[in-house]
Amino acid sequence: MQGFVIEGGKRLSGEVSVCGAKNAALPILAACVLTRSEVRLKNCPQLSDVFSAFKILSCLGCKCSFSDGEARIDSGVIESEYIPDKLMRLMRSSALYLGACLGRTGRCTLSYPGGCELGPRPIDLHLLALEKMGADISEEHGVIECSCPAGLHGAGISLSFPSVGATENIMLAAVCAAGETVIYNSAREPEIVDLARFLRKCGADISGEGSSVIRIKGVKELHGCTYEIMPDRIVAATYLCAAALTGGELTVRNTRPEDNRAVTDVLIETGLDIFSFDDKTYINAARPLKSVGRIRTMPYPGFPTDAQPLVSAVLTRAKGTSIIVENIFENRYKHNPELVRMGANIKTEGKVAVIEGVPMLFGTRIMAGDLRAGAALLIAALSAEGISELGNIEYIDRGYESIEKVFSKLGANIKRTVI
Ligand code: EPZ
Numbered sequence: 365m366q367g368f369v370i371e372g373g374k375r376l377s378g379e380v381s382v383c384g385a386k387n388a389a390l391p392i393l394a395a396c397v398l399t400r401s402e403v404r405l406k407n408c409p410q411l412s413d414v415f416s417a418f419k420i421l422s423c424l425g426c427k428c429s430f431s432d433g434e435a436r437i438d439s440g441v442i443e444s445e446y447i448p449d450k451l452m453r454l455m456r457s458s459a460l461y462l463g464a465c466l467g468r469t470g471r472c473t474l475s476y477p478g479g480c481e482l483g484p485r486p487i488d489l490h491l492l493a494l495e496k497m498g499a500d501i502s503e504e505h506g507v508i509e510c511s512c513p514a515g516l517h518g519a520g521i522s523l524s525f526p527s528v529g530a531t532e533n534i535m536l537a538a539v540c541a542a543g544e545t546v547i548y549n550s551a552r553e554p555e556i557v558d559l560a561r562f563l564r565k566c567g568a569d570i571s572g573e574g575s576s577v578i579r580i581k582g583v584k585e586l587h588g589c590t591y592e593i594m595p596d597r598i599v600a601a602t603y604l605c606a607a608a609l610t611g612g613e614l615t616v617r618n619t620r621p622e623d624n625r626a627v628t629d630v631l632i633e634t635g636l637d638i639f640s641f642d643d644k645t646y647i648n649a650a651r652p653l654k655s656v657g658r659i660r661t662m663p664y665p666g667f668p669t670d671a672q673p674l675v676s677a678v679l680t681r682a683k684g685t686s687i688i689v690e691n692i693f694e695n696r697y698k699h700n701p702e703l704v705r706m707g708a709n710i711k712t713e714g715k716v717a718v719i720e721g722v723p724m725l726f727g728t729r730i731m732a733g734d735l736r737a738g739a740a741l742l743i744a745a746l747s748a749e750g751i752s753e754l755g756n757i758e759y760i761d762r763g764y765e766s767i768e769k770v771f772s773k774l775g776a777n778i779k780r781t782v783i
Pocket residue numbers: 386387390456457480484485486487488489490491525526527528529530669670692693694735736763
């Protein structure tokens with residue numbers, strides 16, 4: 365299998381720039397189905413999930429191309445509203461083509477989305493909202509048939525949970541629906557704000573993004589635009605955690621410090637020196653790490669679940685006891701047993717993980733179980749004594765551009781090979 369061979373113990377230092385955000389690019393690519401003329405996306409990350417989105421767009425009849433970090437999508441003609449199961453299973457955000465196709469053509473046939481196995485990831489909130497907007501939805505043997513012969517209409521939708529995906533799907537369905545849609549208890553993530561800014565640049569009438577109430581007044585149609593995707597806050601957090609674990613010193617460029625406040629506050633609590641200025645974040649891990657008490661993952665602006673595996677890896681080396689409570693996903697501790705193999709002291713029970721800091725981790729053979737778990741194991745291996753073999757790295761490629769090249773430039777000894 366493909367894997368990384370990592371010789372740990374090398375201190376990371378230097379400068380690194382953050383790529384465009386996967387979790388902003390994916391909903392924006394789905395939104396392109398609604399546009400009648402070409403879209404150009406600058407700072408679009410070159411990730412396997414983005415290429416999966418290209419496959420879905422092409423299947424619908426859109427023309428997609430990529431050149432030096434700019435994606436071009438022409439959705440002038442939509443030839444199909446059917447997405448094959450094998451494409452739907454590639455990632456979670458394939459569910460967003462439901463709202464996009466209904467908004468553009470009034471029909472859509474797809475199956476349940478795939479994505480990292482973080483526990484049951486239903487789309488009941490998505491489907492309930494679309495039905496309120498006039499969609500007829502039937503489901504049989506995993507195939508979901510949707511249509512709205514009279515066209516979608518606006519509605520007041522209260523989300524029982526501020527679901528990122530459900531908020532995005534409703535936004536895509538609402539921008540060309542008849543009348544006004546109001547989303548109450550909407551997700552407030554920076555990626556939602558980026559999607560709203562993109563839609564507005566394409567002619568949508570949308571306001572309130574970033575708050576818990578988003579208002580959308582339907583317009584006749586959307587045109588194309590040129591848009592620059594926001595930087596990836598979780599990739600930025602990954603680099604900061606890698607510096608923390610290796611006792612390194614980094615300047616991370618192309619960041620939006622306010623997006624990562626919850627993460628950097630926790631890292632500062634462990635004793636790290638972190639300063640942000642303009643679009644840069646500087647970190648120096650000059651002192652031994654100390655534990656942080658309790659971390660609870662919450663919807664934005666709370667501590668992000670995507671950074672939980674990464675900070676957990678850091679806390680394995682923090683003197684004292686740290687407690688993590690994972691409130692968003694039911695199964696997001698796949699990294700813990702693998703970190704224990706490396707010598708970490710972690711006890712996991714349901715939503716709670718108790719981490720006792722240890723002086724050192726040791727290289728061994730470890731397996732990624734999902735995207736962020738894989739990233740957590742990678743940065744742990746960078747700090748471990750000895751050689752690690754990390755498998756299932758296709759998970760990591762879903763969310764990080766050539767991560768081994770990035771870390772090699774910062775002083776790590778990491779090779780992509782067969783293990
Ligand atoms: C998005 O997933 C992100 N993925 C995830 O990032 C991120 O962890 C998550 O938001 C939370 O921030 C993308 O943007 C592609 P949710 P999503 O809908 O939309 C439950 C990564 O590593 N729920 O906010 O799936 C659901 O089961 C990935 O980059 C329902 O019950 O997140 C989960 O427990 C991992 N019914 C919780 O809500 C629904 O209809 C949060 O899900 C929808 C969600």
